Amino acid sequence: xxxxVAIPNLGYTMTVAKILKWLKSVGDPVEAGEILLEIETDKxxxxxxxxxxxxxxxxxxxxxxxxxxxxxxxxIGRADEEIDLRLYEKREEKTPVSKAVQAQGPREVIQTVSxxxxxxxxxxxxxxxMAQEKGINxxxxxxxxxxxxxxxxxxxxxxxxAKTAKMEAGPPSGPLEVAEIIPMTTMRRAIARRLSQSFHxxxxxxxxxxxxMTEVKRFLDLNAQKAxxxxxxxxxxxxxxxxxxxxxxxxxxxxxxxxxxxxIEILRDINIGLAVALDDGLIVPAVEKADQKRLWQIARDRxxxxxxxxxxxxxxxxxxxxxFTVSNLGMYDIVFFTSILNPPQSGILSIGQTMDRPxxxxxxxxxxxxxxxxxxxxxxxxxxxxxxxxxxxxxxxLENPILLI
Amino acid sequence: MREIKYAEALREALAEEMRRDQRVFVYGEDVELGYxxxxxxxxxxxxxxxxxFDTPICEQTIVGxxxxxxxxxxRPVPEIQFxxxxxxxxxxxxxxxxxLRYMSGGQVSLPLVVRSPAGKWGSFGAQHSQTLDAWxxxxxxxxxxxxxxxxxxxxxxxxxxxxxxxxxxxxxxxLYQIPGPVPEEEYLVPFGExxxxxxxxxxxxxxxxxxxxxxxxxxxxxxxxxxxxxxxxPRTLVPLDxxxxxxxxxxTHRVAIVEEGPKRAGVGGEIAALIAEEVVDxxxxxxxxxAALDTPIPFSPVLENYVLPNDRKIVEAVRDLMSI
Numbered sequence: 001x002x003x004x005v006a007i008p009n010l011g012y013t014m015t016v017a018k019i020l021k022w023l024k025s026v027g028d029p030v031e032a033g034e035i036l037l038e039i040e041t042d043k044x045x046x047x048x049x050x051x052x053x054x055x056x057x058x059x060x061x062x063x064x065x066x067x068x069x070x071x072x073x074x075x076i077g078r079a080d081e082e083i084d085l086r087l088y089e090k091r092e093e094k095t096p097v098s099k100a101v102q103a104q105g106p107r108e109v110i111q112t113v114s115x116x117x118x119x120x121x122x123x124x125x126x127x128x129x130m131a132q133e134k135g136i137n138x139x140x141x142x143x144x145x146x147x148x149x150x151x152x153x154x155x156x157x158x159x160x161x162a163k164t165a166k167m168e169a170g171p172p173s174g175p176l177e178v179a180e181i182i183p184m185t186t187m188r189r190a191i192a193r194r195l196s197q198s199f200h201x202x203x204x205x206x207x208x209x210x211x212x213m214t215e216v217k218r219f220l221d222l223n224a225q226k227a228x229x230x231x232x233x234x235x236x237x238x239x240x241x242x243x244x245x246x247x248x249x250x251x252x253x254x255x256x257x258x259x260x261x262x263x264i265e266i267l268r269d270i271n272i273g274l275a276v277a278l279d280d281g282l283i284v285p286a287v288e289k290a291d292q293k294r295l296w297q298i299a300r301d302r303x304x305x306x307x308x309x310x311x312x313x314x315x316x317x318x319x320x321x322x323x324f325t326v327s328n329l330g331m332y333d334i335v336f337f338t339s340i341l342n343p344p345q346s347g348i349l350s351i352g353q354t355m356d357r358p359x360x361x362x363x364x365x366x367x368x369x370x371x372x373x374x375x376x377x378x379x380x381x382x383x384x385x386x387x388x389x390x391x392x393x394x395x396x397x398l399e400n401p402i403l404l405i
Numbered sequence: 406m407r408e409i410k411y412a413e414a415l416r417e418a419l420a421e422e423m424r425r426d427q428r429v430f431v432y433g434e435d436v437e438l439g440y441x442x443x444x445x446x447x448x449x450x451x452x453x454x455x456x457x458f459d460t461p462i463c464e465q466t467i468v469g470x471x472x473x474x475x476x477x478x479x480r481p482v483p484e485i486q487f488x489x490x491x492x493x494x495x496x497x498x499x500x501x502x503x504x505l506r507y508m509s510g511g512q513v514s515l516p517l518v519v520r521s522p523a524g525k526w527g528s529f530g531a532q533h534s535q536t537l538d539a540w541x542x543x544x545x546x547x548x549x550x551x552x553x554x555x556x557x558x559x560x561x562x563x564x565x566x567x568x569x570x571x572x573x574x575x576x577x578x579x580l581y582q583i584p585g586p587v588p589e590e591e592y593l594v595p596f597g598e599x600x601x602x603x604x605x606x607x608x609x610x611x612x613x614x615x616x617x618x619x620x621x622x623x624x625x626x627x628x629x630x631x632x633x634x635x636x637x638x639p640r641t642l643v644p645l646d647x648x649x650x651x652x653x654x655x656x657t658h659r660v661a662i663v664e665e666g667p668k669r670a671g672v673g674g675e676i677a678a679l680i681a682e683e684v685v686d687x688x689x690x691x692x693x694x695x696a697a698l699d700t701p702i703p704f705s706p707v708l709e710n711y712v713l714p715n716d717r718k719i720v721e722a723v724r725d726l727m728s729i
Contacts, residue, residue: 125686145690151689
């Protein structure tokens with residue numbers, strides 16, 4: 001009895017995956033659980049395990065091809081079995097979505113996305129099938145049926161709107177010559193899409209402050225040795241920021257929340273994401289429950305996450321669990337910058353370069369290490385004063401760390 | 406093409422088959438006079454009392470005779486005057502006719518056809534207006550034919566008589582006097598082949614028996630409202646043309662099923678389950694069943710119309726279905 005191998009749904013926003021590499025060829029024997037192929041999604045690379053033992057009877061997708069979630073990529077069967085490949089010719093029409101996708105384990109659901117009315121998204125079966133085939137995220141489709149139910153016509157409308165938008169955008173023309181064309185990677189497209197959406201949907205409100213990092217520097221120097229011996233990791237200023245922000249988010253829960261239709265959901269855990277630059281992209285793994293971890297634990301987690309981020313070995317959970325983001329461009333001599341919120345988070349802290357500057361203390365000019373911070377918040381959830389109080393507490397906490405205990 | 410009435414079409418079928426095959430004979434209550442619904446009228450003149458004869462009121466015996474005669478090699482076509490009386494012959498139909506071929510390991514076959522009219526006539530009351538198709542679709546070993554037009558009535562009855570299996574041939578009282586096109590040349594309508602009376606891309610209405618014409622009326626009204634409906638008539642409930650129904654659902658993505666019997670555990674439930682099992686991913690809306698209310702059929706004409714489905718109720722249900 002042949003077993004179909006399909007692209008699993010690995011996350012809330014995943015719609016397609018690109019085939020990176022096949023580890024087996026047609027005719028190779030394979031055990032259940034062995035990795036058959038590697039795929040690239042908008043967030044992570046993933047090895048798809050064979051759901052059954054047997055022989056690879058057919059490979060239905062080529063390296064570089066993009067297949068939607070639920071799409072078939074291979075058939076596993078007995079050595080002596082004959083597989084009628086004609087059944088799989090027009091994949092889009094004949095994909096047995098329900099069966100194939102179930103075979104792949106925890107299926108995360110376009111079904112149970114919450115909607116304004118607090119209930120499930122209602123989708124007709126054929127509309128759901130269409131959306132999966134075309135790689136559409138149903139959270140972006142408006143339903144015209146009862147209770148906002150999404151029907152075939154709604155998905156078609158969404159597709160046509162997308163087409164029209166593409167057509168209207170059009171290729172830029174004019175006297176400029178193109179020197180090089182770089183096709184967008186899956187990650188690039190995901191960043192483009194998510195940040196456009198974030199920029200568009202969330203009214204960003206930016207607050208700035210300057211922090212005297214004298215005490216932090218003293219702390220880092222004095223305690224580096226001690227912390228080092230426990231963690232074998234050198235403490236960085238980012239670890240301090242992660243911990244300080246995590247502690248303060250307890251007192252300022254609105255900045256650890258997300259918007260869900262009409263409801264503001266204050267998240268239980270405080271998982272601080274740290275923006276990590278990659279070759280052609282950006283990824284934000286999160287330190288879990290940073291408020292509950294000792295500084296050296298945070299440092300150790302941070303080092304591990306950054307290393308694996310650069311190797312493309314993060315799990316989706318490590319990225320999706322973030323509740324607040326911290327970003328530091330100080331190493332690039334950037335003195336000050338603002339960031340776009342990492343959806344669906346409600347706050348992001350941008351840290352510039354710490355520089356010795358002349359400042360006034362008690363009527364005299366002194367030199368102090370100063371860093372400029374900016375905090376962007378989603379004004380739908382967080383008002384100016386709320387954001388300001390948090391930033392003020394952060395400044396005070398960093399300048400007098402004892403306040404954070 | 407000439408037009409003849411449903412009852413005439415059935416009479417022609419009986420006559421042609423009796424001419425063709427000497428083993429075919431017709432009997433039941435008042436068949437010699439062709440009383441009640443006139444289907445057998447005049448047959449005795451051609452074929453005589455040996456092959457066309459009356460019985461007393463004894464439904465169980467009527468079918469019992471068919472069981473015995475068919476086992477002995479004859480091809481009986483008894484008439485049960487109202488389908489409401491079929492319950493009286495259930496043992497003979499369900500336990501003998503449906504089972505003896507199987508239980509004898511094929512040593513006997515029972516090529517009998519029980520003809521019986523169902524449905525509303527108009528104030529015939531609860532015991533003479535029922536539609537019991539679902540009782541017989543639920544018995545393995547029986548075939549069930551439910552013709553909606555004179556053409557289908559003649560073609561299906563000829564097929565039924567030539568079929569070696571026991572067949573419940575359930576006609577409709579109000580259809581007897583309705584004319585329709587019927588070719589002069591001989592033809593057969595095969596079992597298990599649905600007929601699409603009308604094509605439309607927005608939804609499929611599966612309709613049985615007298616409800617086919619109600620569905621067609623509804624479809625005309627719906628067209629004015631911008632809804633194009635396919636009307637599909639299965640013609641036989643066993644065997645059922647599942648393929649035609651599923652293919653239609655794959656095209657239109659919405660289904661309503663109309664029958665004259667009561668909704669609960671009716672024919673619509675079986676068809677709806679088949680659709681949900683096989684092509685649920687094609688559905689854009691829940692499956693709707695339109696049927697009689699789950700109540701005895703009233704004598705009062707006003708209440709009778711209230712209880713039974715009709716084109717107006719089909720239109721309302723479809724409007725709701727299109728908006729979900």
